[in-house]
Amino acid sequence: MPPAVTLASAATAGGFLLVLAIILPAAGVLLALAFGRHAERIALLLMPAGFAIAIAILADVWHSQASLVAVMGGWAPPLGIALRADGLSAMMLVTTALVICAVGLFARGDFGMPAGGGEARAPLVFWTMLMGVWSALNAIWLGRDLFNLYVALELLTFSAVPLVCLDGRAETLAAALRYLLFALVGSVLYLLGVALFYGAYGTLDIGLLAGRVRAEPVVWVSAALMTAGLLAKTALFPLHLWLPPAHAGAPAAASAVLSALVVKGSFFLAVRLWFDVLPGLPGVPAAQALGTLGAAAIIFGSVLALRQERLKLLIAYSTIAQIGYLFLLFPLSTGAAAAGIWGSVAWTGGVYQLVSHAIAKAAMFMAAGLIGEALGHDRIAGLGGIGRALPMTIFAFGLGGMSLMGLPPSGGFVAKLMLLTASVTEGQWWWAVVILLGGLLAAAYVFRVLAPALAGADEPLRLCARVSRRREAVVLALAVGALLLGLLPLRPSELLQIGRPAAPTAIMR
Amino acid sequence: MSAETLYGLCAAALVGLGLFGSIVDPQPLRKILAFNLLGGGVFLLFGVIARRGAAAGMAADPVPQAMVITGIVVAFSATALAVTLLLRLFETTGQATLRTGAPARPDPDSDRAGS
Amino acid sequence: MRQVLDIFTVAAVSAGALFFLVGTVGLLRFPDPLTRLHALTKADNLGLGLVVLGLLPQAEGFLAGVKLVAVWLLAQLAGATVTQLVARAVRRGGPPA
């Protein structure tokens, strides 16, 4: 073969794993559409394989202590597109695989194909969209090309929106439509920024761009547009209005995916934009603004969560608050802080929050789903005595809640501790106040659920449906995972440093 | 002023117009339409960038042009999905509106959890 | 010879443009949908026809000429159909707003 066609030089040996991580679920989408009645089986068969691929990538990155790279079709950037797995990507791949597999096991009860062997609407849509979400997220974790990431972002939107209104009720239809409109405007703003970057620097490859960007108007405008678009998709306050009805109205298994993973996709791109594309640009005012919005989200989301009467809405509002924490990593690890060790700690804390919230929130939404199934409603006032009926589920909910509050030894504890320490050490103490206040409010809303649930009922509890022990066990296992995350904090933070852009140096004048 | 600059300014105005319409218009259908207008402006900007990148005997840089083709197809899919959602909402409730801002009102009649 | 053809082109295209102008004025000035359709078809038929006719001598080769004629024919087909549909809709219940 003439070498001219193939420019693959930067690709690493494990590169095919990166391709498979995206392509395997995508192939699942095609298979599920072609052989509709086997959709569930196809999805469940692909899950162990997808999980194994994620683990293999993690192991490869860990052992080689370097990023994995794949160059699509041998066409090196800037003409072609590359995929790259650094420590952060590997961690997100494994988190995603974990949550998706747990949701898959959980959803077998809700979305089994009918016994007659025919194809039914809700199961086919659910399993296919779940594969779509997985493929899109993996493409986002691995993407190195801003336009390729736009396509992945759209893939994510199109798989997520139908999950919101699977039951076809009017409220969920309206919620899905509002979600879609927010998401569409968000991605078109992102695309606008992509166009500007291409027009100024002639490449969309993150690595190449990082070497070419200068502090000039085009960079500010496109970074602002892209960030605004991504915030709308992440539901950061004050662009959060679409989230609670959408996440609370979806079926529990879908809520878990939406709240745990889908909103993280666009957040992750914001992190990539500011830390990988624009490292070292003095974005201090922008970072402080993002931090302020995050702080507002923590307070506002928590207070609203406290005032909800429905369990699923409470959990959805808590997602808004927990998203707020993620944005604290911007003020704490850019600018002057970036160079020091504490900037790095804050960054790690933010990523930790990403992972631990994903796992904890998935467990809590699924727990809420089981509670709703058993009681036939999800009014918080009517939870009395459920703790005795579904002890495993309530325990799992409580464990997830510990992570939200930031109690040791949960993953949330480690994340919030890192953010807290960084903010105190860097002299940005005001964020520490917000973190502590958010923890207290989280404790309040979690106990608002646990208190009636653990108290005895006035009258004997009548359950509408039996809840399978297997599904309870899945939820509990995931919640325990969120807890255990706090016990192994050191190694992952080393992992996260692999392939991280070098601490910003003076690109700037 | 060159043709590219002219169309670039046109694209900027279209983006502003589309953004305004998609925020302000109360009718979902017209929000969708404004989103398409906004998309048209963004694509046009790509086209201007492509034309400015004319080189190597090509009248324009083919890479942004290809991106626009991908983008137009994605925008159409989005429109089809959004319109179908809207029509379904209309069939179900008899109205086509999103009461933005109103937090979901707990409905005493429906005891169904969302699961 | 070349000059004669050029003059023919200018004359025919100008005449076509005139029909477009007249058709547009009619579209704007006529009182009801049916008469407006009438004005519009003139622009479509004669206007486009004359423009195509005028451009024929300028076409590069036989195939390009065929394409031009095909454009005119397709526009005719579409125009006739749409006119029919609009007229029928008008007879059924008036125009949309």
Place this chain on the structure above:
Amino acid sequence: MSTGFALDAGLVLDAGLAALVLAVAVGAIVAGTAFAAVVGFVTYGLLLALVWVRLAAVDVALTEAAIGSGVTGAVLIAAAARLRPAEARSAAERPGVPLRLAAAVLSALVAAGLAMLVLLPSAPAPSLGPAAAVHLPELAIGNPVTAVLLAYRAIDTLLEKIVLLLALLGVWSLAPDRFWGGAPGQPHAAQQDGALALLARLLPPVGIVVGVYILWVGAVAPGGAFQGGAILAAMWILVMIAGLRDAPATGGRRVRLLLVVGPAVFLAVGLAGFVVADGFLAYPASYAKPLIIAIEVVLTLSIAVILGLLASGPPGRERQR
């Protein structure tokens, strides 16, 4: 005639076109009824297609005219007609003055920022054109846009096919359960003698030839799978609207296979690249052109079916078995 005059005439044309596009766009935003707004939008799309020709992007012009204006316009017009009873009520919910003002300021800022960037271009404008041109002979492809879509950035195109399929499934997912697998829409009253039916009989033979030609020519000149597929889809939609042919059942085996065959073949060729070339979506040197054309043929088929079904809406009838 001097070239200077020709350039100026071109610029006058461009200025007029840009002004017209803007005017129509303003009209579509401020129009009194949704129907008028949609008509404005379709006009906007067609004018934009002309702009694309002026920007030396004939491929995009074809796509914009067929999909951006044509099929999108059909979907929007149908929706505007259906939603007319609800229009007055939802139009009354205008947001308050502060929000409108804030939105206006924000939009104006964005537009002004973009305009500023347009006016200060970086010189020289960066371009991947030369890089794209260098490899065209190896691929034996003459149209650089096709080379970008199916070779250099093939992964985008592949993922975007999955986006289309998921959008279609999303549309279907909105059907009531009892209609699952059935055909979209209401059965058409077969009024096969109307003018529309005549058009639907006369046009498709021409349209199909044009669609196939555009697909075929895509390797060397403007055209390709999207554009060809969109034209084929338009012909199919016309036949369905005219009531000559009913939309197929969405659960039918053949429909499902047609939907996925394009992306599936694309994916399979991509994976084969691991074995026969060096990596995903790499083509063996001397087989690049036949492989790309093969992929385009099946993609055209799938795109036509997906677009046609996307425009037809969710299943609306029970499935006959």
